[in-house]
Amino acid sequence: MHRMWLRRVRRALVGAGAVVALAAGVLTGTAATSQAATQQPCDIYAAGGTPCVAAHSTVRALFGSYSGSLYQVRRSSDNTTKNIGVVTAGGRADAAAQDSFCANTTCVITTVFDQSGHGNDVMYQGPGGAGGSDTPSKATSESLTVDGGKVYSLYINPGNSYWRDGHLTGIPTGSAPQGAYMVTSGTHVNGGCCFDYGNSETDRRADGAGAMDAIYFGTSCWFGGCSGSGPWVQADLEYGLYSGGSQSWNSNQRAFTSKYVTAMLKNNGTSRFALKGANAQSGGLTTLWDGSLPPGYSPMKQQGAIILGSGGDCCNGNTNLSQGTFYEGAIVAGYPSDATDNAVQANITAAGYGGSSGGTGGTSGPLHAVGAGKCLDVPNSSTTLGTQTQIYDCNGQANQNWTHTSSNQLTVTLGGTQLCLDAYGKGTTNGTKVDTYSCNGQTNQQWQLNSDGTVTGVQSGLCLDVTGASTANGALAELWTCNGQSNQQWTLG
Known part of the structure; x- marks a missing residue:
């Protein structure tokens, strides 16, 4: 399991001022709510001095200028693949292209492309993919609307997961600071290990405390004391899912049961980390933990692989038992400021998750x-x-x-x-x-x-x-x- 680190904020005053101004613009409505807006989450992170080193989504572009492919589907009728892009630069996914390609057959999602330019595409952990025994997710399990148009999620069931070794392509290693977020679902969850997104082992083995630094979302509470019945935003730091800085009660932890959930984790790699969560359709972030790393996790020992949909030692029959939904997420180099976090959340709520698609009658x-x-x-x-x-x-x-x-x-x-x-x-x-x-x-x-x-x-x-x-x-x-x-x-x- 992985864990997150918080790092000292090392940011020029100009950069900090820029992101505060950006946050204010988003929160007051001066930024466009369209998915073709000039600022998307990774633009916000860059303005704050913590650039995205991996950016993944099946529903929209995470940079305002991005016009490339979001993900790849493979159809069962002839095993042909097709890359699914965006409707317009900086916009939502072109679901119509998927529907046309997958008509009268079934499709799976084989790859989610990295929008950051680092080449950190994640592939399913199975034969023909990133290696292993897992299978790709069905491409049409869940449709939704973003910015008023139809898109598809990455719908993870037990035995589905995605991975990449990114330790040479920008993913933080060792005790380097890291931030991450994802938009997930509070209604498609379970207690199986482990629905994670973030930094994991390059050898896909449980290599000890601090080898992982990933967001976990689900109903498993390893050490007890989580409030309610979940699901919860926690840190998978390997050898433990942490709701706070120890193996004991965290009074600020709470469940997030809304259809769309924002989950955030940041870690400075040496002394502290923070967990935040929110409804991805409205409202601000709730800080669940902002304090010291658990004993035995300082310094962090991140290896720089990317995991999506399973635990770090995947495909051994124990850590690919989770279910969850992934809509979008990013890993950033550095420790984002609270102003940056807030601006990203404002951008997410402006994206219009779950809004009416119009003209469909239902x-x-x-x-x-x-x-x-x-x-x-x-x-x-x-x-x-x-x-x-x-x-x-x-x-x-x-x-x-x-x-x-x-x-x-x-x-x-x-x-x-x-x-x-x-x-x-x-x-x-x-x-x-x-x-x-x-x-x-x-x-x-x-x-x-x-x-x-x-x-x-x-x-x-x-x-x-x-x-x-x-x-x-x-x-x-x-x-x-x-x-x-x-x-x-x-x-x-």
Whole structure:
């Protein structure tokens, strides 16, 4: 596991002033909210004297002038690959190019390209990729909108991960200071080791305390004392996931359960590190830790490989068990200032994660059960009318892909058959099972997606509920009086 370092801020007053001015401009709205804005996260980091040495995203450019490829997809029909670029310089990904290339077949994401110019492209850790036994992520598991347009995420399930040895191409090594951030999801998580992004071992082995310096996001709390049930932003420093500066309670730690989450880590390499988190759609950063490194981690011993989606000693069957979602992230040389951190967060919230794509008549994707970290699922992809829905580990398959239509239906298409989420027998009492049935336009098949995270039946006014607040695979969905509990919290997409 990795860990993060904080370094003394060594920055000229001019540079510090520039980033403060930039932060003020973003926060007051003087910077454009379009993805074609002149300043993107890596421009902000550069202005603060901490340039990006690796910049990865499947959803948008991280430099205002970037017009190259974001990622590569490979289709199963003929094993041909295609690089997916941006709609315009500094803009969002060209999802239409992927859709055209992958039509009538399936695609996986083989490479996420480095936008920084250092050549730190990450490839999947498996045969034909960066080596190892893992597999690439499915390219169409999750679509979303950024800046009002459709894009795709890097949707990691157990056994998917990406890697590169970057120790000769700019990634900090030894006790050199480093910063990193990523935008991830608070609804597609688990406790498996370890959903990381950052600095890792070049030999893909657990080489001791301080050999890693990566952001971890998930529901694993190694040493106890994490507040709530997660997921949490922590530091994977190898030999431990740290929520603070020791193996004990950190009173500032808190869970981030929003659909889109900003996670940050910075480490000066010798004495201190900081962890920050936020809702990536609105608001500012919360400082979770800003203090000393844990005992035994000073100085840091970073090796300079890049890990995305697994722990450092990957592919040994123990550290590639995680699931998580990666939208964007960067690794920077140096210790970013708080003003830089704040300006990056402002840029992220201005990117419009999850906004309406317009003209589609609905929103599609997995319906995440927030309290369980799982997805609403049609058992065995059954097309039998009246099949009661359940929650199950998110897998990106069609039996978990729901569309909320303009007429408030929640539809799923299985084997060419479109079915609607349905209150069985038009029931309006607690315990009414929620099943799939032929779409008929009745009010027992109409669902309101509310701003508080609940999904309510238009006919009954009751909430979509996971029976008994269970978090187990196969727990059934039903209607129940709305009570504000986590087993009635859902996010679509």
